[in-house]
Amino acid sequence: MNVRQLHTLFNPKSIAVIGASDTPGRVGYSLFRNLTTTGFSGTVYPVNPNRDLVQGRKAYPNIAAIPERVDLAVIATRASTVPDMVNECIASGALSAVVISSGFSEAGTEGNRLVEQIRGSVESSNMALLGPNCLGFIRPQLNLNASFSRKMPHKGGVAFISQSGALCSAVLDWSVKEHVGFSYFVSVGEMVDIGFHDLIDYFGSDPDTKAILIYMETLTQARSFMSAARSFARTKPIIVLKVGRSQEGAKAALFHTGSITGNNQIFDAVFRRAGVLRVGSIAELFDCAKNLSMQRRPAGNRLAIITNAGGPGVIATDALIDQKGNLADLSAETMQTLNANLPAFWSRGNPIDMLADADPRRYSMALKACLRDPNVDGILAILTPQAMTDAAATARALVEITQKGYKTILASFMGEDDVAEGRRILAQGKIPAYEKPEDAVRSFMNMVEYQRNLRLLSETPATIPHAFTPNTAANREIISAIASSGRVVLTAPEVKEILTNYDIPVPKGGLVKNVREAKALAANIGFPVVMKIVSPDIIYERHVGGFISDIQTEEEIEPAFERIMDAVRSQAPEAQIFGIYVEEMIEKRYELLIGSKKDPIFGPIIVFGMGGVAVDVFKDTNIGIPPLNMSLALQLIDGTRISTLLKGYRGTAAVDVAAIQFLLYKFAYLIMDFPEISEMDLNPFAVDERGGIVLDAKIILDENVVGKIVKPFSHMVICPYPKEYERTVLIRRGRSVLLRPIRPEDEPMQEEMFKTFSAETKRFRFFGPIKESHEMLTRYSQIDYDREMAIIAELTEEGRKKMAGVVRLIADPYNETAEYAIVVADPWQRQGLGTVMTHYILEIARNRGIKKVYAYLLEDNVKMLDLFLKFRFTTRKEEDIYRVELLLDSMPAI
Secondary structure, three states, X not given: OOHHHHHHHHOOOEEEEEOOOOOOOOHHHHHHHHHHHOOOOOEEEEEOOOOOEEOOEEOEOOHHHOOOOOOEEEEOOOHHHHXXXXXXXXXXXXXXXXXXXXXXXXHOHHHHHHHHHHHHHHHOOOOEEEOOOOOEEEEHHXXXXXXXXXXXXXXXXXXXXXXXXXHHHHHHHHXXXXXXXXXXXXXXXXXXXXXXXXXXXXXXXXXXXXXXXXXXXXXXXXXXXXXXXXXXXXXXXXXXXXXXXXXXXXXXXXXXXXXXXXXXXXXXXXXXXXXXXXXXXXXXXXXXXXXXXXXXXXXXXXXXXXXOOHHHHHHHHHHHHHOOOEEOOOOHHHHHHHHHHOOOOOOOOOOEEOXXXXXHHHHHHHHHHHHHOOOOOEEEEEEOOOOOOOHHHHHHHXXXXXXXXXXXXXXXXXXXXXXXXXXXXXXXXXXXXXXXXXXXXXXXXXXXXXXXHHHHHOOOOOOOXXXXXXXXXXXXXXXXHHHHOOOOEOOHHHHHHHHHOOOXXXXXXEEEOOHHXXXXXHHHHOOOEEEEEEOOOOOOHHHHOOEEEEEOOHHHHHHHHHHHHHXXXXXXXXXXXXXXXXXXXXXXXXXXXXXXXXXXXXXXXXXXXXXXXXHHHHOOEEEEOOOOOHHHHHHHHHOOOHHHHHOOOOOOOOOOHHHHHHHHHHHHHHHHHOOOEEXXXXXXXXXXXXXXXXXXXXXXXXXXXXXOOOOOOOOOOOOOXXXXXXXXXXXXXXXEEEEEEOOHHHHHHHHHHHOOOOHHHHHHHHOOOOOXXXXXXXXXXXXXXXXXXXXXXXXXXXXXXXXXXXXXXXXXXXXXXXXXXXXXXXXXXXXXHHHHHHHHHHHHHHHOOOOEEEEEEEOOOHHHHHHHHHXXXXXXEEOOEEEEEEEHHHOOOO
């Protein structure tokens, strides 16, 4: 698939309706009627081998008989005929198709067979396909209704994507009544070809679309979804209603990590990481889109509530606290203003109850005071109709101030007829107006969540505390040996060795076969010690009496050894016993869980939280998606209640949180480097102010992966840092330069490089003057390695690492073409760096399957033009700029 096919789908000049009908009530009748009676300016051909005319127009026996190649085929025939219809469309040269027909996956084995036939045909063709089993799509701007819904929605800026055709009909009906407008309205059905990611990429680049709304039931191609969502979430709201809160994945898990982690929580974590806002209802879905287009996003969750009645203020407060918001702590200046202008019996705090006789002047004064208050992120104005209330005048006063304001303002005008005009004025003035205060609070917190997600997307991570060089090869040997033995459960010694190879601290210990060895090892380690059974058939030693702690003396070793062996032989007589593991006993203030499980949709996920034996009781955990950096690790920690204790609470010493962050960073690399790992628990990871250590750990391998050749990081939903693209090169004067992919942590070094740019360098790279900002630097340093590559030139001067230049490729979503850009900082120009970096990035592009690279340059950028000609780019002058292109198959050896 490519962008051209999607463009043709949504902008067709000619359409064939296969299965067009003259019989009212049939899908083919409604489809053809909608396409020919709503003002669509293109040509619509009916295809029906049993009719000469359909609805008064000449019918064709098949798509091949149509006198022109059609842009779009809409198929509404029996499911059993659809594979042949799809093949006929492909043979005719159609670039796109929509399959309305049902009777596929929902019909069982035969339906699934038909789906695979369609998929096979489309994958080997140049045709994009929407469906099957869908309502179709509507493009209001073109008066194009390629669906069997009778409603034509209003034109607007919302692209709506739904997996449910029935829900589409209901939403269309509701949207017409509520005057909600759409740029696109798409029912995706079973997504045999076109999926969520394709539509996000297309709508994300569409200037008519201001927000993307998705109703999601299931998700396939999760990595493509994440890549598309992360690419556009910064510039357009992507809001998802994900239904189905299954715990099936948790039921199948063997470790604590899996048992406390359900499908629903994982989707929450994925959406947060992608910058996507998840909501709980259809009303919230459209509310959020509307509010984000009408109001500024709040900087935080501190809400000031202005009201003329105490009860609704309390209701709003309860809703705010329930949703983890905060009542704004009004500043002394704000309190002074309110005291001077409100009646003596006002509430003297937040909520600001101005009493029942509050008039527009009071609302205006209170709103202005809250807008000035640095402790306030958003304001909710509540009005209840009283005998003396003028709702319309109050609304006008709020609107007048909002136009000059810079904070989030929402309103709840409670009631019906008495406040209807006020709500209308508010909506026209771009203040979201609600009947119930709790709905307004929910909307505010959704906006807070969206802004938080965006902020997390652009946060600059701290550098790691020190170099991390894991012994990957040693772990590879361990896992290969275990796999060769036919096992998937690792023993304690094997797990401890794997962790040690990744610089994850574990207690001193070892495997013993008898009492004499146990005594000798315990004496060497030092008392007290812990003893536990070692068996690949026993996951939890305590469950079979195979664990004894707090062994203080050598005399206690022999009875402990015998007690463990007797208990295991009794409780698990079939278990294969390798021996007993003896290790030093360590106690620390806090016990944490760090775990991972491989989700069937998203691959490995990471769980952090309160650990120990009570992990299943408290369930104080948070979920992260690898790869992690130091900032993402801190976010993972901060999302738990125990994080408050870890940072020091009521005189208790704080632990080294940075060390936990670094441990999570290393743990993430372990599960990224080894797709063979299905589940892993570090529980407990004991920690206090003196450091942390893993007291117990479990690993189970994925028998579906062990022993197989797997593409690196293909099990990940986000592509990690591609270390394989690191290369050291020599430039003029024999200077050594490291070429490597850019990292989010490089933002400070990138900012320093920007400061060395001359005005000419800036003009040549950015076609004009620029002003650096955190947002711009973040965009350049935090990239999606799946669809973009930026190679920096790193060198060392006076003991400091510096960025000398960066060359960049930004590919289209289908990895066919990519735009090239390069900049070399002024101090390192004219040293051959541009040539070396260009050759390397083009080599990477060819290895990644990109077919064509293009770039733009100003006509007076003579040096760059010479460089492009050296690499045999073709050039084309377009006014005062050149467009250059290179087909990578023709790239010369340099």
